[in-house]
Amino acid sequence: MSTRDGEGRDDESRTRVGRGAREGWRYYNPGQKDYAAFLKTSEETGGELTLIEIEVAPGGGTPPHYHKTYDEHFEVLAGALEVLLGKE
Template sequence: MSTQGQQVLKTLHIPAGAGPRYWVYGDVDTIKLASEETKGRLTLIETLVPPGGGTPRHIHHRESESVYVLEGELAVLDKGEMVRVGAGSLVHFPQGVLHQFRNPGEEQSKILLLFTPAGFEKFFEEIGEPVVEGQAGPAVTPEYIARAHRVSLKYGQEIEE
């Protein structure tokens, strides 16, 4: 089989705890796969969502987003209502669909975020603050939210709240 003229991708192993980590909206987001590793096909982010944490209502105009719950539970926006989903559940939000998720529980939730096509990890890198072990994340202030609104437009995301 010839690979002449094609970019050859290599097998990757990203160990537990590895990958750039950012505080975004009070969640800890670890970028496991970015555009560069997938030829722009997929972004994969592991997210720790504290009780009460999550995202504002938003729409992606460039990519679809899927959320796979590894631990805990989430409340996700479905047809205007928040619906609870637990570990082992997958929720897919097609491009252009208003969506949101929140952790309604009393324990941290652990989820995987999948974006197709890739590229949305750049939003996390720009809006997030790097995680420093042993230090609490920055407060989600009105100034932070206003900045997130401005930056999101650059990445084809519209934040409703």
């Protein structure tokens, strides 16, 4: 089933989810085989942060990359996560 996002695009990769007092969208990324739910957006926090909960499949995840304009913080809720920091 296809749904329309706020910008009028059809998107078959997302489903509606509830997060406690917050409801939002849970997106599936087929390239990385993970699910992402936006818990807080930059717009909601006045540009301070974006909070995303990501469910990563075994062996999945984002390829090595870096950000020039912001930092990332990770908390592992279950399982294990390997993170590349610099060239290590």
